[in-house]
Amino acid sequence: MLQIDTWKRVLIWLVCVTGLLMALPNAFYTRVEQSNDAIAEIELKGETPERLILAEQWPAWMPSSLVNLGLDLRGGAHLLAEVKVEDVYASRMEAMWPEIRDALRPERATVGTIRLQQSPADEIRVRISQPEGMSRAVEVVRGLARPIQTLTGAGSTDIEVSGQGDILTVRLSDAEKLASDDRTVRQALEIIRRRIDEVGTREPTIQRQGADRILIQVPGIGSASELKAIIGTTAQLTFNPVVSRGTDANAVAGVGNELIPSIDETGVFYVIEAAPVVTGEELVDAQPSFDQNGRPAVSFRFNTSGARKFGDYTRDNIGSPFAIVLDNEVISAPVIQSHIPGGSGIITGNFTVEESTNLAVLLRAGALPAGLEFLEERTIGPELGQDSIDAGKVATIVAFVAVLVFMALSYGLFGLFANVALIINVGLIFGLLSTIGATLTLPGIAGIVLTVGMAVDANVLIFERIREELKTAKGPARAIELGYEKALSAILDANITTFITAVILFAMGSGPVRGFAITLGLGILTSVFTAIFVTRLMIVIWFERRRPKTIEV
Amino acid sequence: MRLKLVPQNTSFDFFSRWKLWLGLSALMIIVGMASFAYQGLNFGIDFRGGTTVRTESPQPVDVAAYRAAMDPLGLGDVSITEVFDPTFGDDENVAMIRIQAQEGAESVTAQVVNDVQAALQGHDPEIKFISVESVGPKVSGELVQTAVLAVVLAIGAVLVYIWLRFEWQFALGAVAALVHDVALTIGIFSELQIKFDLAIIAALLTIVGYSLNDTVVVFDRVRENLRKYKKKDLKDVLNISINETLSRTVMTSVTTLLALISLYVLGGDVIRGFVFAMIWGVIVGTYSSVFVASAILLYLGVKRDWSKPSNTAGNQYADIDA
Numbered sequence: 001m002l003q004i005d006t007w008k009r010v011l012i013w014l015v016c017v018t019g020l021l022m023a024l025p026n027a028f029y030t031r032v033e034q035s036n037d038a039i040a041e042i043e044l045k046g047e048t049p050e051r052l053i054l055a056e057q058w059p060a061w062m063p064s065s066l067v068n069l070g071l072d073l074r075g076g077a078h079l080l081a082e083v084k085v086e087d088v089y090a091s092r093m094e095a096m097w098p099e100i101r102d103a104l105r106p107e108r109a110t111v112g113t114i115r116l117q118q119s120p121a122d123e124i125r126v127r128i129s130q131p132e133g134m135s136r137a138v139e140v141v142r143g144l145a146r147p148i149q150t151l152t153g154a155g156s157t158d159i160e161v162s163g164q165g166d167i168l169t170v171r172l173s174d175a176e177k178l179a180s181d182d183r184t185v186r187q188a189l190e191i192i193r194r195r196i197d198e199v200g201t202r203e204p205t206i207q208r209q210g211a212d213r214i215l216i217q218v219p220g221i222g223s224a225s226e227l228k229a230i231i232g233t234t235a236q237l238t239f240n241p242v243v244s245r246g247t248d249a250n251a252v253a254g255v256g257n258e259l260i261p262s263i264d265e266t267g268v269f270y271v272i273e274a275a276p277v278v279t280g281e282e283l284v285d286a287q288p289s290f291d292q293n294g295r296p297a298v299s300f301r302f303n304t305s306g307a308r309k310f311g312d313y314t315r316d317n318i319g320s321p322f323a324i325v326l327d328n329e330v331i332s333a334p335v336i337q338s339h340i341p342g343g344s345g346i347i348t349g350n351f352t353v354e355e356s357t358n359l360a361v362l363l364r365a366g367a368l369p370a371g372l373e374f375l376e377e378r379t380i381g382p383e384l385g386q387d388s389i390d391a392g393k394v395a396t397i398v399a400f401v402a403v404l405v406f407m408a409l410s411y412g413l414f415g416l417f418a419n420v421a422l423i424i425n426v427g428l429i430f431g432l433l434s435t436i437g438a439t440l441t442l443p444g445i446a447g448i449v450l451t452v453g454m455a456v457d458a459n460v461l462i463f464e465r466i467r468e469e470l471k472t473a474k475g476p477a478r479a480i481e482l483g484y485e486k487a488l489s490a491i492l493d494a495n496i497t498t499f500i501t502a503v504i505l506f507a508m509g510s511g512p513v514r515g516f517a518i519t520l521g522l523g524i525l526t527s528v529f530t531a532i533f534v535t536r537l538m539i540v541i542w543f544e545r546r547r548p549k550t551i552e553v
Numbered sequence: 554m555r556l557k558l559v560p561q562n563t564s565f566d567f568f569s570r571w572k573l574w575l576g577l578s579a580l581m582i583i584v585g586m587a588s589f590a591y592q593g594l595n596f597g598i599d600f601r602g603g604t605t606v607r608t609e610s611p612q613p614v615d616v617a618a619y620r621a622a623m624d625p626l627g628l629g630d631v632s633i634t635e636v637f638d639p640t641f642g643d644d645e646n647v648a649m650i651r652i653q654a655q656e657g658a659e660s661v662t663a664q665v666v667n668d669v670q671a672a673l674q675g676h677d678p679e680i681k682f683i684s685v686e687s688v689g690p691k692v693s694g695e696l697v698q699t700a701v702l703a704v705v706l707a708i709g710a711v712l713v714y715i716w717l718r719f720e721w722q723f724a725l726g727a728v729a730a731l732v733h734d735v736a737l738t739i740g741i742f743s744e745l746q747i748k749f750d751l752a753i754i755a756a757l758l759t760i761v762g763y764s765l766n767d768t769v770v771v772f773d774r775v776r777e778n779l780r781k782y783k784k785k786d787l788k789d790v791l792n793i794s795i796n797e798t799l800s801r802t803v804m805t806s807v808t809t810l811l812a813l814i815s816l817y818v819l820g821g822d823v824i825r826g827f828v829f830a831m832i833w834g835v836i837v838g839t840y841s842s843v844f845v846a847s848a849i850l851l852y853l854g855v856k857r858d859w860s861k862p863s864n865t866a867g868n869q870y871a872d873i874d875a
Contacts (some may be wrong), residue, residue: 089649375692381683391821399812409556457805464801490773498762508703513755522743
């Protein structure tokens with residue numbers, strides 16, 4: 001009749017004990033957190049007596065995973081950024097022009113002279129003086145195309161070339177645009193991660209969302225604007241040949257050139273060639289330093305190919321100026337004095353020490369491949385988070401006690417069994433949350449409170465059923481058995497449907513809502529487990545010891 | 554002596570006026586939807602874009618002065634409300650300022666936030682900005698879509714699940730109850746103009762889950778009793794089933810409400826709207842599982858000839874052992 005195999009009993013207790021053990025660190029949150037931090041620091045920076053003391057606050061053999069607190073509980077900044085992937089198309093096309101020019105030059109006999117025309121940013125238009133040679137020109141430029149590997153576009157190439165009259169048009173193919181978008185976002189993600197890591201905040205969340213968005217959450221940072229200052233700068237460094245220098249903001253730059261302002265000489269504008277000689281991507285190092293006059297500067301070093309390009313260019317253009325351009329502003333435009341072969345140099349400008357340090361960090365982390373647009377930003381002050389935690393704690397405890405008392409009053413001894421199960425249940429939720437590294441949010445706390453209220457449902461169903469069966473069944477053991485059996489389908493159906501909604505919430509929601517879905521979903525799993533295994537085991541053990549002739553539920 | 558909210562054996566007749574109850578529900582839905590159509594929901598920035606700033610200061614909140622300080626900025630529709638909460642101390646005077654999405658700006662402008670903070674600090678130097686949230690119109694549009702989709706998907710998934718586990722009449726009854734609960738919740742949010750944001754969508758889905766939980770328990774008993782009392786009227790079977798599960802329905806509603814009410818009173822103002830939605834949902838969800846779901850079932854009628862043989866255990870999970 002009422003029998004549970006020994007191995008099942010052991011397994012059930014084992015699950016409960018493990019769950020509670022995993023939940024335990026959360027009861028000593030600050031201590032464990034300090035200990036974990038200290039251990040991480042020791043690994044990174046070596047041992048110090050203070051770190052050791054902090055690390056030993058929590059025994060090493062104990063589980064030490066904690067529930068992550070969401071931004072709404074800990075305070076911090078949240079940003080949703082959209083990567084402007086189209087930015088990349090323009091620079092790709094700019095870089096194409098010298099290649100096209102060099103490819104068409106040997107064909108001068110058939111195509112005649114070539115001229116770059118005005119065009120939208122994502123394509124290149126070239127006028128050739130002998131339209132009869134167009135088919136040859138198209139053929140030659142097509143030869144520059146590179147095959148790309150995509151899931152759908154097997155055999156497609158990165159550019160589309162077409163000729164109409166005397167105009168040759170080159171644009172990026174759709175397949176290449178897709179591939180490029182993906183690369184751009186991934187690159188941006190990586191660079192944002194590096195920049196945030198350089199600043200050294202704890203547990204930042206940096207995630208890709210959808211095709212072209214990046215979600216950034218950094219706990220403990222003062223405000224979203226601070227975060228934006230760190231990651232929002234493109235830090236696109238290029239070295240471009242200077243065509244002319246002037247003070248006219250509306251000067252005509254000419255095709256293939258660009259008019260950009262100087263960063264610290266107001267009213268001064270440079271016309272530069274749009275295609276850079278070298279870009280910041282080829283930097284291998286950048287460090288804050290000082291120039292020969294003791295002013296803050298940034299020294300840099302190129303990689304081999306960058307060094308060669310830079311060396312060749314300086315050798316060929318001694319006496320002419322070139323511009324160091326950062327995010328579309330000229331930092332400085334020195335005249336090349338001599339051949340610079342080593343690939344290292346120094347950027348001077350009107351920097352403060354802090355600015356030169358920041359610039360070095362940004363250059364080292366790499367430039368963002370494209371601009372970012374911020375679609376959503378949230379700053380939550382740490383006080384608000386702490387208030388929410390405190391309020392949540394009190395509310396949870398009161399809810400808990402109210403339900404415990406109510407259950408004990410309603411079901412007597414069986415109510416106490418259900419109460420023990422409820423306590424184990426909440427312990428299991430925290431244990432699971434810590435183990436899977438889930439994030440607890442304010443709605444998540446609400447989810448736990450709701451679970452406390454609803455978790456007893458399964459037990460209520462069973463107890464009510466036992467009451468009913470007591471009226472008809474032969475003896476209490478049979479009634480208990482039937483109660484569990486018959487309540488099972490209602491329990492499963494009811495919980496599966498709620499679980500479905502939790503899963504949908506998790507899939508569709510974000511941030512705090514997702515936190516709610518997690519606690520709700522886990523709460524359903526643990527409450528079903530505790531109701532149909534744990535309380536049952538307790539009741540069976542009690543029944544075996546006492547062998548009561550009658551029971552009252 | 555045990556605490557008993559419901560007597561041991563009840564035999565209330567829930568369906569003597571079932572048409573009246575259905576009519577009443579329909580009327581309430583119509584009132585709610587009329588309110589929704591007439592004044593609409595008080596959407597938070599999640600759904601319509603804009604910026605909210607939560608301020609805290611030892612000085613009392615002076616809404617008029619705040620407004621005067623911000624007026625020169627020309628930000629369009631600005632709403633300022635003082636927040637009261639029993640958990641606040643004497644030196645915590647909290648206000649919520651909501652600024653509409655700025656014309657023509659796709660993304661969030663830091664400028665606006667800085668201007669507002671400077672203007673308010675000019676009025677009250679001790680003021681602190683404990684949270685600042687901005688959502689651009691692009692994202693808010695998508696959030697609306699996702700939210701609607703989530704609710705529709707949840708209801709659809711449930712419809713399918715109940716259809717598979719019961720019969721289509723049960724599924725329709727359950728879904729009618731869900732739609733009833735969601736409609737009434739939207740109705741009361743519109744009527745009382747409580748802020749409707751992303752968290753409320755989570756609450757809506759929880760209400761869907763809870764109401765369903767209740768409905769399924771009743772239906773499960775109906776299915777069992779349909780096999781047990783083959784000769785009885787559907788109406789009687791429904792009445793017996795609801796009476797048999799009444800004690801459980803009340804118990805679970807009470808424990809859930811106990812938990813929710815303590816959260817409502819003590820949980821702070823940030824989640825109060827969210828908790829309010831759930832409390833409301835538990836009440837209408839409990840009501841609807843009897844007076845809507847079961848009444849619809851009665852109206853539709855069910856197939857009485859269950860092909861599966863009825864055994865003592867009565868269901869396919871009966872062999873599962875602990």
